[in-house]
Every structure is written in C-alpha cells, then in structure tokens.
Amino acid sequence: MRGFVLVLICWLAACSDRLGHFAGVPATLVEVGGSRFEVRLRGTLAEATRVNPQYAPRLGPLRQQAATAMARVSGCEVRGVLGDQAVMTGILHC
Incomplete structure (x- = not known):
C-alpha cells in the first residue's frame, strides 16, 4: 500500500506541469x-491562454475568440475548442 501511495504521488507530481503538452513551445x-491570447502550436493541437484581465468572462464568446486567434497563428481551420475561460485547446485541421 505504501508503494502505491508513493507511485501515485510521483504520478501526480509529473502531471502538475503548468504547460503540459505545450511545454517549451514559444x-x-x-x-x-x-x-489577448498567447497561442502555442504543437502538431494538430493549439493552446490559447487568455492573458488580459477580464471580470467574469463567459466561455461562449471567448471560445470563438480563441478559435480565431488559433486560426490566425496556425493558418488552419479550428474544428473544436475545449477548456475554460483562461486556457483553451483547439483541434486544427490543415
């Protein structure tokens, strides 16, 4: 049991990276x-991180704005966007 807990803690620590899949991508x-969004691309995925302060933004309008930002940077069609008001991930179709 102690070994399982140790493995679980190590696994959770490895998953705590702030950027995850997009680590090191400019x-x-x-x-x-x-x-304003910081957009990062890797393969067929794009990540848009909203960096401006905004009080209680709704995800609906932000989702479309993030998709537009991802399309501008990638030059690809954005098929879908998931996430929250701060960080959104989009699926690209080039």
Whole structure:
C-alpha cells in the first residue's frame, strides 16, 4: 500500500506541469475582440491562454475568440475548442 501511495504521488507530481503538452513551445501574442491570447502550436493541437484581465468572462464568446486567434497563428481551420475561460485547446485541421 505504501508503494502505491508513493507511485501515485510521483504520478501526480509529473502531471502538475503548468504547460503540459505545450511545454517549451514559444507563444505568439494575438488580440481578438478585446481579449489577448498567447497561442502555442504543437502538431494538430493549439493552446490559447487568455492573458488580459477580464471580470467574469463567459466561455461562449471567448471560445470563438480563441478559435480565431488559433486560426490566425496556425493558418488552419479550428474544428473544436475545449477548456475554460483562461486556457483553451483547439483541434486544427490543415
């Protein structure tokens, strides 16, 4: 049991990386509709991190703004966007 807990703690520590899949990928700053995003690309995925302060933004409008930012940086069509008001991940179709 003690070994299982140790493995679980190590696994959780490995998963705590702030950027995860996009670690080490340079960001491109894009502004869309008054929101600023840092966009990172890796393979067929894009990550948009909103970097401007905004009080209680709704995900609906932000999702479209993030998709537009991802499309500008990648030059690809964005098929879907998931995430929250701060960090969104999009699926690219080039």
